[in-house]
Each structure stands twice: as structure tokens, then as C-alpha cells.
Amino acid sequence: MTQVDILILSNGPGEVTTWVRPVVKALRQELGNDPSVVRISVVLSPCSNASGKEAAIALSYPEVDRVQGAEHFWPFLLWGKTFDNWDWRSHGVVVFLGGDQIFPVVIGKKLGYRTVVYAEWSARWHKWIDRFGVMKPEVAAGISQKYAHKFTVVGDLMLEAQEQVSTAYSRSATLTTSLLPTPHSPIIGLLPGSKAAKLAQGVPLSLGIAEYVHKKRPQTKFVIPVAPTLDLQTLASFADPQKNPIAETFGFGGASLIVPKDDNSKALLKTTTGLTVELWQENPAYHLLSQCCICLTTVGANTAELGALGVPMIVLLPTQQLDAMRAWDGLPGLLSNLPVLGTPFTNVINWLFLRFVKHKGLLAWPNIWAQEEIVPELMGKLQPQEIGEMVVDFLTHPEKLADIRAQLRNIRGESGAAQKIAQIVGEEIGK
Structure with missing residues (x-):
């Protein structure tokens, strides 16, 4: 085979962990x-949801040879040179796995490479992109016939999460005895986010809900799958009212971090009421999540992962602190994080959103996919008691959870997308 470069373009933490990971594995299986x-x-572009650790995560994948972080993206896009002045082979393929679809058009032209775009919901720049791998046939609907040959339905990359659950994990190997679910001791996952903007409200709210549910159903177990970009001390600081004053808004008394000396034991958060919540640091946590009867989560890529796994969820968007809602995609997200101007802009756009939003039920990815509210979304000045009652009702009526699982499984595309994308890349290399 001719020497080739494959350039992966991506951006946020969700794309790096759930799109890039399976695709680079499949590329190595297909191409050696x-x-x-x-x-x-892998070259990363800026993302409002980024943690700054995406480059390190991508570089940890054994299939990846080199990575450039998002902070060096714009010079690369404009002039075609990386920060470390990488060399480029004469033959190559640019593979788009997150960001703006104009990026592969520009970079592909500069490098003289073929371009392949994974399009989950929409496909753009049909004239200049060489191939599209789309999640569903609907993405290619209405495309001009002269570009139809560029489109291939590959399925859903998010479903690779389910494949990893079945092939790479076993319950006995990954779940501690304390987290083995039974009909009488269900597991509830708490996903408060990975960035300070979400954690400030998400941690005290979710722990407060856990305390309420545990009081009503003491046999229930709780776990926080800790994001790979988050350390335990930082997470615990948001559960401390002295360090995170907004916790008092939710009537939450606080929690302390317990790190056992026994390496075989898991770290815990212990609340003032005596509830212990296990902190799960193994990533990806797909097998753990698949054992949860329900998860309490903030908005973001985690709702897509849970949806792909068929795990019921309640999506929480507390608005006690508008300035904390900086998790917008695209230009609003970038503007809201600007120095000085970012905070006023964030307050204005969030106020407008809360006042004028009319499309209720279209914030979580599963609801966006289905164009209807499959999983509950709760937005406003949320309190643990009201959410806790909803959770208790779900636990009391498991048939409601079963119905949500069935709907989640019905709205996703087919699996095997990563391998099909790798095959398309192989075909483009041949051209």
C-alpha cells in the first residue's frame, strides 16, 4: 500500500470518546x-463544551500516532501548518468526526487529500466533500441526484458504545459486589457534568435527589461515573457548601470525599445524612451505565451515550444560576466564554432562551432524534424533593422505565458504523 496519512478532525469530549475511539480502532483493523x-x-477544533483534556484522551488511544490540541487549530486551518510543523504525505484522507463541516473542505483542499464526513443529522458542502457516511437514510433525503453517489448509510456511531459493552466488559470483571443490581436494590447513575459551569448546580442537586430517594427507598444504590477529565477532589469541592455556596439553594447539607487505602475499593462521597455514593473512575463506563435502571443527567453528549445504551434518564437543567449555563454549542458557546464579555452575554442569551423557548422536549439528544419527549426534561428552579418524587414513581412502576427503554432502542440507527466508515476511507485511499 502507498504511504498515506489519515487526518481525523474532531472537537468536543463526546465526539473524541464516542466517535473517534471506535473509528480509529476500525481503521487499524481495516488498514493495518x-x-x-x-x-x-487527530486535529481538534475549538468546542464550547471542551475541558482542555481532549488532546490527551485522543493521544491515549494506541491507534493514534499524533494529536494537535484545539488551541492551535486556527493557524492550521488558515495556513495549513501545525504547531509542531508536522510533515504530510502526498496521499491522504481527511475524516470529519466533529466540528464544522466546512473544516474538511478547507483542510482537504490545502493538503490535497480526499474527504470523508460522518453526518449524524445533516450533510453540507455536497459539491466539495468526496464521501458522506450518514447515520440514517433521512440525512440524505432531498440530496441532488448528481451527488447521491457520495452518500452511504453507515448507521450510528453512538451504538458502538453498546458493542463495547458486550465485547470488552463482563459484569464480574467491572462491577464491584456493592454495585451488582438486583430487583430490590436498583442502581441509579448520577451524571452532573464534567465542567464547573454544570457541576456547580448539578452536584448538589443530584446528591440532594439521591438523599431524598434513599430516604424513601433505602435499598437503592447510587453511583457517579466520573468524567475522565475530572479529578475526585474537584468533584468533591462542588459538594462542599463552603466552596460551592449555590449548594444551599438546593437545601443540600454537603458531602465529603472518602478515598480508601485499599486499592480494590472505590472512592465515595458521603453526605451529611449518611448516604454513600460510589465514584466510578473506569472509562468508558458503558457497562456500569447499562446496569442502571435510570440516570439523572445534565444536557450534553452524555444524553446521547445513555440513549445509545437504551438507559432511561431524567434530564435536568436547573436555572438557579444563569451564569452557570455556559454549555451552548456553536457560536453562542464560544461567545459566552469570552473574557469580560462572556458573563453578560451568557446571562442575556440564557434569559432569552428561558423566556422564549417553545420547543419543549428538544434539549436531550434522544428527544431531538425522536422529535418528541421520550425522556423527561426538567428546566427551571429545580429542587431535590420534586425530582426525587418522580424517581420514586419510576422505581415503583418499572413498566414506565421499560417503555422508555423500548422507545430509546427504536430511534437509533444500525450498528457497525465505525467499520463501514473505515471501509469508505479505504476506498478513498484507493482513489
Whole structure:
């Protein structure tokens, strides 16, 4: 095979963990493991939801040879040179896995490479992109016939999460005895976010809900799958009212971090009421999440992962602190994080959103996919007691949870997308 470069373009933490990971694995299976023949590079673009650790995560994948962080993206886009002045082979393919679809058009032209775009919901720049791998046939609906040959339905990359659950994990290997679910001791997952903007409200609210549910149903277990970009001390600080004053808004008394000396034991958050919540640091946590009867989560890529796994969820968007709602996508997200001007802009756009939003039920990814509210979304000045009652009702009526699971499984595309994308890349290399 001719020496080739494969350049992966991506951006946020969700895309890096759930799109890039399976695709680079599939590329190596399809094209071989020799970097002197096929070299895989990842270049990240700015994302309002980024934590700053996406480059390190991508570089941890053994299939990836080199990574450039988002802070160096714009010079690369404008002038075609990376920060470390990478060399580029004469033959290559640009693979789009997150960001703006104009990026592969520009970069592909500069490098003289073929371009492949994974399009989940919409496909753009049909004239200039060489191939599209789309999640569902609907994405290609209405495309001009002269571009139809560029489109291939590959299925849903998010479903690779389910495949990893069944092939890479076993319950006995990954779940501690304390987290083995039974009909009488269900597990509830708490996903408060990974960035300070969400954690400030999400941690005290979710722990307060857990305390309420545990009081009504003491046999219930709780776990927080800790984001790979978050350390335990930082997470625990948001459960401390002394360090996170907004916790008092939710009537939450606080929690302390317990890190056992026994390496076989898990770290815990212990609340003032005596409730212990296990902190799960193994990533990805797909097998753990698949054992949860329900999850309490904030908005973001985690709702897509839970949806792909078929896990029921309640999506929480507390608005006690509008300035904390900086998790917008696209230009609003970038503007809201600007120095000085970011906070006023965030307050204005969030106020407008809360006042004028009319499309209720279209914030979580599963609801966006279905164009209807499959999983409950709660937005406003939320309190633990009201959400806790909803959770208790779900636990009392498991048939409601079963119905949500069935609907989640029905709205996603087919699996095997990563391998099909790798095959398309192989075809483009041949051209």
C-alpha cells in the first residue's frame, strides 16, 4: 500500500470518546497497524463544551500516532501548518468526526487529500466533500441526484458504545459486589457534568435527589461515573457548601470525599445524612451505565451515550444560576466564554432562551432524534424533593422505565458504523 496519512478532525469530549475511539480502532483493523504505512493524526477544533483534556484522551488511544490540541487549530486551518510543523504525505484522507463541516473542505483542499464526513443529522458542502457516511437514510433525503453517489448509510456511531459493552466488559470483571443490581436494590447513575459551569448546580442537586430517594427507598444504590477529565477532589469541592455556596439553594447539607487505602475499593462521597455514593473512575463506563435502571443527567453528549445504551434518564437543567449555563454549542458557546464579555452575554442569551423557548422536549439528544419527549426534561428552579418524587414513581412502576427503554432502542440507527466508515476511507485511499 502507498504511504498515506489519515487526518481525523474532531472537537468536543463526546465526539473524541464516542466517535473517534471506535473509528480509529476500525481503521487499524481495516488498514493495518503499521504507522510507516498508515499514519493516523487527530486535529481538534475549538468546542464550547471542551475541558482542555481532549488532546490527551485522543493521544491515549494506541491507534493514534499524533494529536494537535484545539488551541492551535486556527493557524492550521488558515495556513495549513501545525504547531509542531508536522510533515504530510502526498496521499491522504481527511475524516470529519466533529466540528464544522466546512473544516474538511478547507483542510482537504490545502493538503490535497480526499474527504470523508460522518453526518449524524445533516450533510453540507455536497459539491466539495468526496464521501458522506450518514447515520440514517433521512440525512440524505432531498440530496441532488448528481451527488447521491457520495452518500452511504453507515448507521450510528453512538451504538458502538453498546458493542463495547458486550465485547470488552463482563459484569464480574467491572462491577464491584456493592454495585451488582438486583430487583430490590436498583442502581441509579448520577451524571452532573464534567465542567464547573454544570457541576456547580448539578452536584448538589443530584446528591440532594439521591438523599431524598434513599430516604424513601433505602435499598437503592447510587453511583457517579466520573468524567475522565475530572479529578475526585474537584468533584468533591462542588459538594462542599463552603466552596460551592449555590449548594444551599438546593437545601443540600454537603458531602465529603472518602478515598480508601485499599486499592480494590472505590472512592465515595458521603453526605451529611449518611448516604454513600460510589465514584466510578473506569472509562468508558458503558457497562456500569447499562446496569442502571435510570440516570439523572445534565444536557450534553452524555444524553446521547445513555440513549445509545437504551438507559432511561431524567434530564435536568436547573436555572438557579444563569451564569452557570455556559454549555451552548456553536457560536453562542464560544461567545459566552469570552473574557469580560462572556458573563453578560451568557446571562442575556440564557434569559432569552428561558423566556422564549417553545420547543419543549428538544434539549436531550434522544428527544431531538425522536422529535418528541421520550425522556423527561426538567428546566427551571429545580429542587431535590420534586425530582426525587418522580424517581420514586419510576422505581415503583418499572413498566414506565421499560417503555422508555423500548422507545430509546427504536430511534437509533444500525450498528457497525465505525467499520463501514473505515471501509469508505479505504476506498478513498484507493482513489
